[in-house]
Amino acid sequence: HDYIKSYNCFRALCCKGPPPPRPEYDVVCIGLTGAGKTSLLSRLCSEGSDGIVPTTGFSIKAVPFPNAILNVKELGGADNIKKYWSRYYQGSQGVVFVLDSASSDEDLEAARNELHSALQHPQLCTLPFLILANHQDKPAARTPNQIKKYFELEPLARGKRWILDGSTTDNMEAVKESFGQFISLLEDKDTEPARI
Template sequence: MDYMTVSERIQISFAVCRIGIYTCFRALCCKGTPPPRPEYDVVCVGLTGSGKTSLLSQLCSENQDNIVPTTGFSIKAVPFQSAILNVKELGGAANIRKYWSRYYQGSQGVIFVLDSASSEDELETARNELHSALQHPQLCTLPFLILANHQDKPAARSIQEIKKYFELEPLARGKRWLLQPTSLDDMAAVKDSFSMLINVLDEREHEPVQI
């Protein structure tokens, strides 16, 4: 037999309602702000025509109609789910490349973009510039993301051809580097490549300090 009075039942009902409202309030309003995404400063280099500006503009969802080669340098904050990359893109013309090293300071990673369908002469120049960057005192310990761009072109060289021609195995031994095929018609692959770099930067950031 139920001995609760009508008044007691009402009180219990109100208590259950209050608990439910409080639970909903905490779920909606008391989650707290999500932790800020880490930011990494990276430098992006490559010859004129390699596609640096187009790739970065596409990642930032910018208009592709009026893209012109970078003549000095530009900085873009490229957002990803796990981090923000502050990318300092340097112009790739011959009269600008000699000043690249002036902008290396403060970099935490390097993006080198090459045209995998370029002429032999241009590919040789790109090879020399990459070798110079890999050995520069301010960059030699940093992670490198090397993008073999324009893979959609018929004359594009394969990743294995690029790796062999650029002598990456012996030159970059002991360094953290990634070589990825990219093109503007496959931005999912481009984003995956940048995400790989972020993972390497994050791992490096959390490495224990050696005393």
């Protein structure tokens, strides 16, 4: 008996068992080609960012965070792929939209249209959005505030849960922070967004 007792005692001390599984969320990541989706996700997965080519079709990455794992389905942003984006929306629990804040007015307009249609898409409109105004380190970059005005986010996304942050691959700590806030929106999905 003493042997069993000391064994159990030893087990309790040593083998705390595996940590509880982190919740997993399925997230779709969209944005025009060149917005920087692949680079940001690769850096979040601690992969090198050299040799990154634009995503054709889609790729799925499990991105680990301290309190959750995001299964990010990244959709290529080229025109011939964009028209199929909505086929991949099903089952998503959140949306990451990456835009190039230093792009031409024409591309910014295109990004704005894509974001607007995503915010209004029946499969996405109730989900939390993380909008990253990427390439903030470029001289021509517009600030998140300018983007917010230009994209008319206030009237359009009222009552939705969304975060708009600037991002750059040189400051992954800030990007991780943005994703941290996004994860808390995903966790708190039981609260109904305010109806407009």
